[in-house]
Amino acid sequence: MTAQHDFDEIFGRVPLMAILRGMGVDRSVRLAGTAWDLGIDSVEVPLQTEEDERALRELVRLGAERGKLVGAGTIVSPDQITLAQAAGAAYLVSPGLDPIVVRAAQDAGIPILPGVATPTEVQLAQSLGLTWLKAFPATWLGVDWFRHMKGPFPHVRFVATGGIDASNAQEFLDAGVRVVAVGSALEDASQLDRLAALLS
Structure with missing residues (x-):
């Protein structure tokens, strides 16, 4: 089994x-706890600062x-892969599609979810052996983008990120998205019940 299959x-x-x-250690811990309590299994910590690395480790x-x-x-660079693995990350996420970064992650044996926004990028990702892809920014692409992508790329599983909360998550799921990502919505008590309903 290849690392990419681990996304299943x-x-x-x-x-x-x-x-x-960029939420710091304490806030990240609090929101991760909220996510896990809701039933969300996967939490991503973007790595851009030393504080992010501390939050990831915790x-x-x-x-x-x-x-x-x-x-x-x-x-966004192979150097970060080593840092992420040392911190214990189970998988990687990129904002865009860089074949060098993808190959470095594959060589390191860790699943990577690169970002795409065009059919050309989706096709290139498939040629690199990827079947799970991040579509970013999702609200800018719009729900119809995902419906159009299902025709030529029926086997690709999309994770939609960027601008999604309880008010629009179901629209993306209805369009064929496999996973939607939320962030600050976890701090909005009025959204928690609606997010939990997506998991039931």
């Missing part, structure tokens, strides 16, 4: 994931206690 396990059961960007530790996987996001 990482994302296969739950249609929501959490992205905790969430990896806490996630292990609950049987939850934590990924590292905003991976």
Whole structure:
């Protein structure tokens, strides 16, 4: 089994994931706990600062206690892959599609979810052996983008990120998206029940 197939396990059961960007250790811990309590299995911490690295390490530790996987996001160079693995990340997420970064992750044996926004990028990703892709920014692409992509790329599984919350998550899922990502919505008590309903 290749590393990419691991996304079937990482994302296969739950249609929501959490992205905790630049939130610091304490806030990340609090929101990760909210996500896990809701039933969200996967939490991503974008790696852009030393504080992000500390947050990633702490969430990896806490996630292990609950049987939850934590990924590292905003991976734009091979150097970050080593850092993410050392911090215990179970998977990687990139904002765009860089074949050099994809190959480095594959060589390191860690699943990577690169970002795409065009049919050309989706086709290139498939040629690199990828079947799970991040569509970013999702609200800019719009729900119809995903419906159009199902025709030429029926086997691709999309994770939609960027601008999604409880008010529009179901629209993307109805359009064929496998997983939608939320972030600050986890701090809005009025959205938690609606997010939980997506998991039931």
